[in-house]
Amino acid sequence: MKSGFVSIFGKPNAGKSTLLNALMGEKLAIVSPKVQTTRHRIKGILTEKDYQIILSDTPGIIEPKYKLHEKMMHAVRSSLEDADLALLLLDIRDNWEENDTLFSALRLKAPAVVVLNKIDGIPAATLAEANAFFTGKPYCRQIIAISALKKTNLDMLLNTVLGFLPEGEPFFEGDDLTDLPTKFFVGELIREKVFLLYGDEIPYQTTVLVQEFAEKSTLTKIRADIIVQRESQKGIILGEGGKMIRQLGSDARKDIEAFIGRKVFLELFVKVRPKWRDTENFLKEYGYN
Ligand code: GDP
Ligand code: MG
Numbered sequence: 001m002k003s004g005f006v007s008i009f010g011k012p013n014a015g016k017s018t019l020l021n022a023l024m025g026e027k028l029a030i031v032s033p034k035v036q037t038t039r040h041r042i043k044g045i046l047t048e049k050d051y052q053i054i055l056s057d058t059p060g061i062i063e064p065k066y067k068l069h070e071k072m073m074h075a076v077r078s079s080l081e082d083a084d085l086a087l088l089l090l091d092i093r094d095n096w097e098e099n100d101t102l103f104s105a106l107r108l109k110a111p112a113v114v115v116l117n118k119i120d121g122i123p124a125a126t127l128a129e130a131n132a133f134f135t136g137k138p139y140c141r142q143i144i145a146i147s148a149l150k151k152t153n154l155d156m157l158l159n160t161v162l163g164f165l166p167e168g169e170p171f172f173e174g175d176d177l178t179d180l181p182t183k184f185f186v187g188e189l190i191r192e193k194v195f196l197l198y199g200d201e202i203p204y205q206t207t208v209l210v211q212e213f214a215e216k217s218t219l220t221k222i223r224a225d226i227i228v229q230r231e232s233q234k235g236i237i238l239g240e241g242g243k244m245i246r247q248l249g250s251d252a253r254k255d256i257e258a259f260i261g262r263k264v265f266l267e268l269f270v271k272v273r274p275k276w277r278d279t280e281n282f283l284k285e286y287g288y289n
Helices: 016-024 067-082 096-105 124-134 154-164 182-197 231-238 240-260 280-285
Strands: 002-010 042-048 051-057 085-091 112-117 140-145 207-215 220-228 264-272
Touching: 002 016, 002 067, 002 096, 002 154, 016 042, 016 051, 016 085, 016 154, 051 154, 067 280, 085 096, 085 154, 096 124, 112 124, 112 154, 124 140, 140 154, 182 207, 182 220, 182 240, 220 231, 220 240, 231 240, 231 264, 240 264
Parallel strands: 002 051, 002 085, 085 112, 112 140, 220 264
Antiparallel strands: 042 051, 207 220
């Protein structure tokens, strides 16, 4: 039996959350075309009869500007500490030098595999060049090229990961998919819709707090607060005559129903909490520890 912790690191938008979901075959991490969508360390537990891989998706590595960012980078550091293997993920179309600098700065103790992502539509010559660029870098034990979106070469990645995993007993029960409660994923699915529906600063100044999650006989009743920093943002979230929040609620409800496999009654409220991103108590209340 092999068993261990595998953490996915990389810049914002490299495709970390997409990769976690693809490996899990389940949407655990929310994904959007915008940077900084992921704010927590999200564990996906992949259990088969001869192995258990505990995968961690992490927030993209950034220079902290708010206390919220500091919490996000703490999530990255905690994943650095217990990793048996690091997957250093990059968008192959991104600047390789910059990624190299970032990967070096992690000062990894664990072995690392460089994962070139988004190879869909990339010419073979570029792949070969990227391979040559990362070969021999001090942190790089192996290089794999994948497309997390198209699920290309994921078997190869999985086999490589298993090669680096220590022998050991599983850490979690066989049917656990994650260590986080359903309520957390419900909040994330609502937050994802904020990233997808609103522009500019709105997604970055918003968080979601699930206040009630009650399993009734025929459906699950969920009440959640959407937290923004300013009164004007509340108006934007609501939209004219409440049009936007109805869209948000309807999109989120569909995803939550698919995730929990039950009918959902979803109630959303918008609350203004000035400077929540920089206020320790609010951050704690909203689950950023
Ligand atoms: P993260 O910030 O590293 O977690 O990145 P996400 O998983 O949120 O993905 C960022 C964007 O890249 C999303 O729009 C994804 O659909 C897209 N993406 C992820 N993987 C691939 C891939 O293999 N190919 C392409 N073309 N796009 C991808
Ligand atoms: Mg992400």
